[in-house]
Amino acid sequence: MKSSMFKSLSLGLLTTALMTVSVTHAATQQEENINVTPTQKITQQELAAIYVLSEVCPSLVKDDAQFEKGYSKLAQEYLPQEKDAVSALSKLSKEKKFKSILAEARTDAKKAGDAKNKEICQELTTYSN
Template sequence: MKSSMFKSLSLGLLTTAVMSLSVTHAAKQQDENIEVTPIQKVTQQELAAIYVLSEVCPSLVKDDAQFSRGYSKLAQEYLPREKDAVSALSKLSKEKKFKSILAEARTDAKKAGDSKNKEICQELTTYNN
C-alpha cells in the first residue's frame, strides 16, 4: 500500500458507492431474471485501512456513537457475508499473516496526519445517514 491511507479510503469509499449502485441495479435486474455479476473482491489492504480507522478516529471525532455507526456500516459493506463485520475485522487484525499489512496501514495513517485522518473520520460520522 504505497499511497496514503486517505487515497486508499477515498478509493474504497468510491468503490463502495459504485458497488451500492451496482447492487441496487442488480436487485432490479434479478426481478427480470437477468444474470448478475459478482461483486469485486476486497483486498487485505482495504480491510487494513478500514480497521485502522477504528484505532485512529475515536480520538478525532466528537460523536463516537455516530462514528461507530458509520464505521460499522462501512465494515459491513466490505464484508457483507459476515454477521458482525466489525468483530470480523478485529479478529483479522490479530492474525499473524495480516500483521504486516496492518502495520503498513498504520504507517500510512501516521503519514497522512491528524488533519487528513480527521476529515475521513468526520465523513464516517455521517456515512450511516
Template sequence: MKKTLFKTFSLCAISVAAFLGASAHAADENIEVTPVQSVTPHELAAIYVLSEICPGMVKDKAKFNQGYNKLVAEYLPGQKNPVESLNQLSKQADFRHILAEAKTDAKKAGKKKNQVICDELTAYSN
C-alpha cells in the same frame, strides 16, 4: 501500501454499488454473473486503522460507530458480525504486516487528512 486512507474511504461510497452490482453477460439463454470488485486485505487494514484513530478525533462517537459498522458491513457483507470478523483478522499473524503498513500510511497522511476521513465516516452513519 500506496493507498491512503482517504482513497480507501472514498471507495466505501461506491462499495455498495460494487457489491450489489454485477456484470451480466447474456449468451442465448445463459446468464453469467460475476462480482465487480473484491476486497483486498490492504483495504480491510485501512478500515481497521480507522477504528483505532478516529474515536479520539470525533465528537460524536456513537455516530462514528454507526458509520464504521456500516462501512465494515459493506466490505464484509457475508459475515454475521462483520466488525468482530475484522477484529479477529487484525489479530492474525499473516495480517499484521499489512496492518502495520496501514498504520504507517495513516501517520503519513497526517492529522488533517485523518480528521476529514473520520468526520466523513461519522456523517456516513446517516
C-alpha cells in the same frame, strides 16, 4: 444518491489518506453517472485501512456513537458475508499473516496526518445517516 455520493467521497479520501485502498472505477460515457464501488474481491490492504480507522478515529471525532454507526456500516459493506463485520475485522487484525499489512496501513495513516484522518473520520460520522 446521498449514500453513493458519500461512498465515492469516503473511498476517495481513504485512497488518498491511507494509500492502500484500491477502488474499482466503473467509468462510463460523459452523460452517464460514474459509479465507484468496492472491488468484487476485497483486498487485505483495504480491510487493514478500514480497521485502522477504528484505531485512529475515536480520538479525532466528537460523536463516538455516530462514528461507530458509520464505521459499522462501512465494514459491513466490505464484508457483507459476515454477521458482525466489525468483530470480523477485529479478529482479522490479530492474525499473524495480517500483521505486516496492518502495520503498513498504520504507517500510511500516520503519514496522512491528523487533519486528513480527521476529515475521513468526520465523514464516517454521517455515513450511517
